[in-house]
Amino acid sequence: MTSAFEVLAEPTRRRMLDLLLERPRLVGELTEELGLSQPGTSKHLKVLREAGLVRVRPDAQRRWYELRPAPLAELDAWLAPYRRYWESQLDALESYLDRMPDDPDGEDPA
Structure with missing residues (x-):
């Protein structure tokens, strides 16, 4: 398991957490805000989720990402x-x- 320090060493992931601090967001919102591809955004979110820093809340076809403090x-x-x-x-x-x-x-x- 990757440590939180290793996960947060990546600036894009820190920016994602900054955005999630404001409110839960959909993958598409994060993709647009960060100027990343959808697969790139999903890759970073997976790392954050595996480190326990974010959680996913399914809502029909959508997946909301929320900060885990x-x-x-x-x-x-x-x-x-x-x-x-x-x-x-x-x-x-x-x-x-x-x-x-x-x-x-x-x-x-x-």
């Missing part, structure tokens, strides 16, 4: 420590910049 929550949880790391780094930079004089020559205008 649970696997993305797992990715978000994995990224959380990195997000905290960067936030602390940016906070430290902000503190450093706040301590710098406003005058580019280093002189306080007061």
Whole structure:
């Protein structure tokens, strides 16, 4: 089974998830939005479905694709420590910049 990281490494699949985040879509809508062939769109959707990132809801002759957020929550949880790391780094930079004089020559205008 392909990991979610491997699946999301492909920009087209990330764009598909962006579109599905807005609302469920038919294959034809995704094909049109992405400028892909129908077989190309179906190939990407199959990979997303096998990774558990999307689900299919049959509706007569149509197949609606919907986002499955649970696997993305797992990715978000994995990224959380990195997000905290960067936030602390940016906070430290902000503190450093706040301590710098406003005058580019280093002189306080007061």
